[in-house]
């Protein structure tokens with residue numbers, strides 16, 4: 001068995017069942033794995049992956065391994081690891097360093113273990129692996145041919161590195177493909193955030209005021225699903241276009257200071273910092289429930305909440321009650337970390353099927369091609385459309401094709417009003 005560090009290897013049987021269930025709902029990755037089995041396009045390629053260590057990630061890891069890669073995995077969040085899943089991966093020989101409930105030191109110990117294996121390709125979710133390689137482990141840069149990034153916040157960090165002239169190898173922004181953000185960020189985060197809130201609190205959503213901070217791809221998914229559960233949804237934004245879109249999608253839009261005294265639930269998903277700040281929490285009703293679905297645990301000002309409180313109690317897994325000095329109580333879910341991964345299981349397998357199909361095909365493309373320039377690159381359009389086509393195939397859905405006449409018409413400028 002390979003080197004590994006997980007919570008309990010005895011959980012491996014349970015993990016195998018979880019992985020089997022995920023794989024049954026990931027037809028595109030299964031198809032890619034079938035081809036990888038024959039072609040072995042990643043033979044001997046060392047891949048370092050820092051991803052949420054979930055059952056869907058296990059299906060990706062095994063797909064890459066089937067293609068010949070040697071994958072080492074660590075978690076991209078201290079609270080998102082599914083312990084049975086990593087136990088199963090460890091038992092079948094993947095070097096995996098992840099367990100749920102790590103402190104910061106343990107988290108980076110695991111990131112460093114992955115770097116120790118000398119990755120040639122990196123796969124990140126939030127850019128902590130790339131960030132560590134570029135700051136503390138620069139000796140590893142020499143070996144790396146390229147990397148991919150899974151999430152919006154990671155792409156933002158990497159673009160900032162590029163702008164600073166600090167990025168030393170090419171990164172492909174998997175997050176920015178249609179087959180990723182239109183489905184994973186929107187429908188994945190939408191459903192799994194509601195799932196996380198319900199598992200943590202088990203309270204009724206119908207008739208409650210549900211404040212969603214942001215109206216990006218993730219937040220709009222949360223807003224539509226909260227509305228579907230019967231909540232009165234309020235959206236807050238800083239971008240006028242997105243605010244307008246939210247308004248015309250039928251949501252109430254207002255500043256957070258105005259929404260603060262009204263909300264029963266508050267969910268952030270902006271990629272920003274202190275979106276819910278002290279001044280907002282000072283106005284909230286006693287009993288309000290706060291959660292974050294953005295990448296880092298900085299969207300809710302937790303130090304301010306701690307400072308406003310006389311004490312806190314853990315009432316249920318992922319549910320902390322803060323008793324404020326003025327007598328009110330506020331409830332924080334999953335310690336302000338991604339509520340959908342920390343309090344539930346993350347996105348449903350069906351959407352991760354597309355995101356991780358993009359990841360697998362991008363790894364193959366990066367490895368087979370010439371080394372790219374050291375900047376953030378788009379995923380080739382062909383990969384995006386292949387994944388969409390395979391997904392439709394996997395769902396048994398056929399679509400029409402343009403006729404020759406239609407193709408000609410659409411590419412011509414000569415025909416106008418008739």
Ligand SMILES: NC(=O)c1ccc[n+]([C@@H]2O[C@H](COP(=O)([O-])OP(=O)(O)OC[C@H]3O[C@@H](n4cnc5c(N)ncnc54)[C@H](O)[C@@H]3O)[C@@H](O)[C@H]2O)c1
Pocket residue numbers: 151152153154181184185189213214215216217218219236237238239242269270271272275293294295296338339340341347
């Ligand atoms: N929970 C998950 O599983 C999951 C999945 C994908 C992405 N993410 C993360 O979620 C976050 C959002 O991703 P996205 O793809 O929706 O990004 P996005 O860029 O599409 O949307 C972010 C939105 O937040 C708005 N915003 C920024 N600051 C704000 C503020 N102070 N108040 C109100 N609105 C504000 C922006 O104007 C923008 O419209 C990122 O951190 C991303 O990495 C989480």
